[in-house]
Amino acid sequence: DYLNTRERLYVIDAFGGADPKYRLKVRVITSRAYHALFMHNMLIRPTEKELEDFGDPDFTIFNAGEFPANRYTEGMTSSTSVSMSFSRREMVILGTQYAGEMKKGLFTLFNYLMPKQGVLSMHASANEGKKGDVSIFFGLSGTGKTTLSSDPERALIGDDEHCWTEDGVFNIEGGCYAKAINLSREQEPEIFDAAKFGSVLENVKYDLINRDVDYKDNSLTENTRLSYPIHYIHNAKKVSVGPKPSNVIMLTCDAFGVLPPVAKLSPEQAMYHFMSGYT
Template identity: 50%
Template structure:
């Protein structure tokens, strides 16, 4: 094989070189901007522009993450700190080293796109990340989702973590020790993430999120959070936690409040800060009426994944889920008009845990004690409606610890205890449980909570209107129900009164409580007495 003369383009950092990365490529593009990366993608016929000028690509076989194919290297550093099990799969140092060498060798004489970037808007706690891609549009994604250094910061940039993504490189499970041809492997000792066999860009984003979820609590006493965050005109910060379908994106989007970030944050001693420099928004059924800010962000520089067009046009059909329901748009956070720059604020004043309770039991808003906050944080509850088979109308519970279990290398109790420490240090922080689900009965009997009322309750909490109202504990869950709220009928605040049959409500409440208790059994051995005291009653 004849080795081509090395050609390098873009702004190269003085402290990160091809040699320091162990590469022997023929062409390297360093830190290109979105316009350059879009042009190169089009030239290579790897994507097309839509009618708004956004770059549309296909991620191929994988249109989402593959959690079962994600591994953590088990070594001296991780052996006794990582919560090994179904979520965190161990892999040996030998397997990692062998795959890493194979991946580097596969890049000989290849064309690469490399960028140096940050993860963490508070530079006191951020990571230096060097990303190596074999596709220009994958590098565009990283430019949008991670934080772009200034020219001066690039000159002094030092390699800390490396993400190596090669979608065309597939492992041989029998030889390489992986589960499938695709894989994501995190090595905390060598500070390297390997991604092979998948072009889904979210693997890079969530790979670094997992790294921060390990390092920040472990080393810096910073609580990593899978949540959105915004800030009021007076500097008050609100956090919104919630699993899919709970209304997190809708309720955190507020034209009167600055957006700190939409997905990943850290809570340090004196700040809440975004881990990212952009947004990775779901696009299914996107419309200017429902989500005007996201819709307006679809423009040049934005990356659209796995969308389709109306026949004969380059207009995106956002309702089409024929490729995947997980259609996505990746864009810089400054594409949102009210985004805060830099993406950080003070410690939170209000924290909202959002749940879509399809059983119609939990109050539409309730205030949590510290113990209840830790318990519900660990539980991460919501309920999904089972509508995939004819005749099935029973809600299905979903519990995801800390509202992001699949991204947690440490035991969930560690994060909950750190939350408790933050609440102890900041006793004025309010924690609220918001039910955006059903009222007047479970799914099929009652109705979905009025969004107007939910917004009124959240706004009242943020304004301080609920600071001095009367509260009554829920008879089963013990959470504190406000007896009045501006703009919300009093009867709505007490879910039991919205049911035609109060006895049926009581029975369903105890049944839901039992589901909480059953789920929490996996955490009981590590939980302290304070957390366990917040467990709901299972009998009256």
């Protein structure tokens, strides 16, 4: 009902899943241009022909984040509600304008659907060496997935959400969502240069006169973010797929000293720590 009262709505039709065998058609309906641009960056953008033949979506996101949920509804304890129906293939966002809810909603759907097809969905980044050797980097947000996968000597497959199939790996997304706090050209030149026309900066402070961004400012939050299409990284693969990984790296950010700074794990140890939540 709230979306129906808006003078203008923004609709993005795009894909999730770089492998056509597992690809989903995604439609985003939102009242904010910012959210539409964000998902235009983060999803896989269709060609003009693919857009003409798009048809009905496999998954629809209704983003009414400017409108709060009714806290007096039975079962509600907050004015924020992020709800998903797997049977209806729909997601509804109320009471939060954090754009990341949309990308994580699509990831949740892949986490539900892919194991049913014998595919492992992964919160991990991936890149590929010149000899076709793929490395994947498991890790929670902020542990370095985007930074490490954007190695200028290796081809970027993706920075956050992937699937591992019998044939190899593929990126779920068509963009990157980098931490922007303390971002600098000296430390992360590829990501720094991706902050240009078409990208989206979140929670950052900038000079109102010259529009220079102060990446060191954390007065709003430490979780400052930069969203950009994957092709803004010059060495990104044109199609975000690769062969089966040769290297599996876990970025644990272990604050309790359970693991040493660097450890080479056996397959059994890797499975144990993966299942224990160290990534």
